[in-house]
Amino acid sequence: METRLRGVGVSHGVAIGAVRHMGTAVLEPPAKQIPEQEAEREQARARQAMDAVAADLTARGHLAGGEAQDVLEAQSLMAQDPELLADVERRIAVGSTAERAVYDAFASYRALLAGAGEYLAGRVADLDDVRNRIVARLLGVPMPGVPDSDEPYVLVARDLAPADTALLDPALVLGFITEEGGPTSHSAILARALGVPAVVALPGATELAEGTTVAVDGSAGEVFVSPGARKRAELEALAAERKAALAASTGPGVTSDGHRVPLLANIGGPSDVAAAVEAGAEGVGLFRTEFLYLDDSERAPSVEQQTAVYRSVLEAFPDRRVVVRVLDAGADKPLAFLHPSDEPNPALGVRGLRALLDRPEVLRDQLTALASAAEGLPVHLEVMAPMVADRADARAFAEACRAAGLHAKSGAMVEIPAAALRTGAILREVEFVSLGTNDLAQYTFAADRQVGAVARWQDPWQPALLDLIAASARAAAEAGKTCGVCGEAAADPLLACVLTGLGVTSLSMSPTALPYVRSTLAKYTRAQCERAAGAARAEDGAEEARRAAGAVLSGE
Numbered sequence: 188m189e190t191r192l193r194g195v196g197v198s199h200g201v202a203i204g205a206v207r208h209m210g211t212a213v214l215e216p217p218a219k220q221i222p223e224q225e226a227e228r229e230q231a232r233a234r235q236a237m238d239a240v241a242a243d244l245t246a247r248g249h250l251a252g253g254e255a256q257d258v259l260e261a262q263s264l265m266a267q268d269p270e271l272l273a274d275v276e277r278r279i280a281v282g283s284t285a286e287r288a289v290y291d292a293f294a295s296y297r298a299l300l301a302g303a304g305e306y307l308a309g310r311v312a313d314l315d316d317v318r319n320r321i322v323a324r325l326l327g328v329p330m331p332g333v334p335d336s337d338e339p340y341v342l343v344a345r346d347l348a349p350a351d352t353a354l355l356d357p358a359l360v361l362g363f364i365t366e367e368g369g370p371t372s373h374s375a376i377l378a379r380a381l382g383v384p385a386v387v388a389l390p391g392a393t394e395l396a397e398g399t400t401v402a403v404d405g406s407a408g409e410v411f412v413s414p415g416a417r418k419r420a421e422l423e424a425l426a427a428e429r430k431a432a433l434a435a436s437t438g439p440g441v442t443s444d445g446h447r448v449p450l451l452a453n454i455g456g457p458s459d460v461a462a463a464v465e466a467g468a469e470g471v472g473l474f475r476t477e478f479l480y481l482d483d484s485e486r487a488p489s490v491e492q493q494t495a496v497y498r499s500v501l502e503a504f505p506d507r508r509v510v511v512r513v514l515d516a517g518a519d520k521p522l523a524f525l526h527p528s529d530e531p532n533p534a535l536g537v538r539g540l541r542a543l544l545d546r547p548e549v550l551r552d553q554l555t556a557l558a559s560a561a562e563g564l565p566v567h568l569e570v571m572a573p574m575v576a577d578r579a580d581a582r583a584f585a586e587a588c589r590a591a592g593l594h595a596k597s598g599a600m601v602e603i604p605a606a607a608l609r610t611g612a613i614l615r616e617v618e619f620v621s622l623g624t625n626d627l628a629q630y631t632f633a634a635d636r637q638v639g640a641v642a643r644w645q646d647p648w649q650p651a652l653l654d655l656i657a658a659s660a661r662a663a664a665e666a667g668k669t670c671g672v673c674g675e676a677a678a679d680p681l682l683a684c685v686l687t688g689l690g691v692t693s694l695s696m697s698p699t700a701l702p703y704v705r706s707t708l709a710k711y712t713r714a715q716c717e718r719a720a721g722a723a724r725a726e727d728g729a730e731e732a733r734r735a736a737g738a739v740l741s742g743e
């Protein structure tokens with residue numbers, strides 16, 4: 188019987204195929220005592236296994252290349268971590284077997300990581316994968332991982348580890364379904380990079396029977412189990428229609444009546460540039476620079492290092508707009524050198540611009556690097572600050588930009604409700620605003636981005652969020668300045684139309700979402716987008732708002 192399951196769609200498209208489960212995690216090795224004289228041999232076994240897994244991960248990285256290689260190399264470093272190895276050896280010295288010592292040592296490191304904010308918590312799946320590989324090796328059982336299959340399949344997993352996703356063959360993997368994970372998980376990022384449909388956070392996903400046919404709608408976040416002939420035909424037609432529309436979708440973002448809405452890319456570094464250019468991004472709407480700083484949490488990269496990285500991105504977009512966000516450390520992206528002390532509630536603490544204003548030399552170095560990176564290039568560089576709360580914040584940032592001799596527009600992210608309500612005041616100090624709807628939702632609904640139990644309020648269709656976006660866009664229009672959206676909301680094609688109707692002037696998203704947004708926007712007039720926005724705001728819930736906007740646009 189056909190059943191419909193609902194999760195979170197994180198990569199567009201439709202995939203229909205048989206379920207194949209990811210090789211599951213290794214069983215917990217029994218807690219056995221070994222005699223003292225065996226300790227040395229066990230320690231050597233553990234070291235060998237850790238080295239072999241590290242070498243294997245590095246080799247997989249070379250094979251995969253690109254963004255996946257960075258992730259796999261980071262995992263390889265985990266397998267060689269001297270502190271972890273010392274802990275493993277200590278445990279063996281007091282009677283543990285090698286596999287049990289690895290299991291326990293990783294468990295205590297895991298607990299540390301899981302409690303350390305979203306960015307590090309996101310690395311827990313990577314760490315678990317490294318542990319599983321080492322334990323499997325020690326036990327002499329097959330490595331957990333991607334199923335062997337010659338037939339295309341829909342991959343189902345609790346969460347996907349980068350070591351496996353990096354090697355997935357897009358010709359065989361029709362789509363992903365995971366039980367855990369969110370829009371920022373590796374599963375989501377890699378599914379988008381591979382261009383396969385994916386639904387994450389699907390309750391009960393791991394209980395789907397092996398071989399069952401499922402239809403994954405990565406745009407709607409739905410999975411149909413044993414879809415009937417009618418549903419299959421409907422989804423296949425939808426997929427074909429989307430594919431044709433996408434193939435025909437090139438050029439700039441524009442409504443059917445010619446209202447321009449530049450479509451820009453969100454990038455995390457130079458390795459994302461190629462995908463952005465290929466997808467026809469009209470520039471970059473959000474360059475998240477914190478990835479540069481996460482390699483070494485003890486110190487900031489030098490001005491020269493930063494300059495080289497920024498320049499390589501700026502060079503790729505001649506005569507285009509590139510909006511660089513200065514370091515957004517804290518909360519989900521903790522950095523030891525900026526956050527020496529613990530905060531009870533880091534999302535409400537010294538995060539983003541607040542941390543930079545406390546350490547002006549870090550901000551100055553970044554702005555100096557940006558100024559020299561842009562020198563002599565024909566690019567339209569714009570620089571914005573994360574977590575601007577009020578006019579004083581905006582002024583401090585604009586002054587720092589001027590002091591660094593930066594010839595670029597300065598801007599503020601609007602991701603705190605206060606900033607959305609008082610965008611007019613902020614725009615007296617800076618030249619543009621960009622709405623970060625991920626954090627704006629978090630702070631509007633007092634709903635932590637990292638907590639699955641409050642995911643309902645992270646839905647960007649929430650009318651209260653739309654109200655704040657409307658207020659901010661209106662203030663920007665009155666000031667004659669631009670107001671883009673660079674949060675995940677912009678990647679939802681229907682919502683992109685609503686945002687346009689609310690007066691947003693550009694949309695920035697992960698490159699793979701660009702063709703979907705471009706082709707949807709091209710179907711409707713600006714007036715239709717405005718009516719859809721009005722209909723959505725007239726509702727009191729996210730689902731109702733989505734439905735109301737959809738009804739207006741489909742002419743129901």
Ligand SMILES: C=C(OP(=O)(O)O)C(=O)O
Pocket residue numbers: 473475515602622623624625626627673674675
């Ligand atoms: C774009 C945003 O920033 P980040 O997701 O990096 O916090 C946002 O908050 O919407």
Ligand SMILES: [Mg+2]
Pocket residue numbers: 573602623625626
């Ligand atoms: Mg943010």
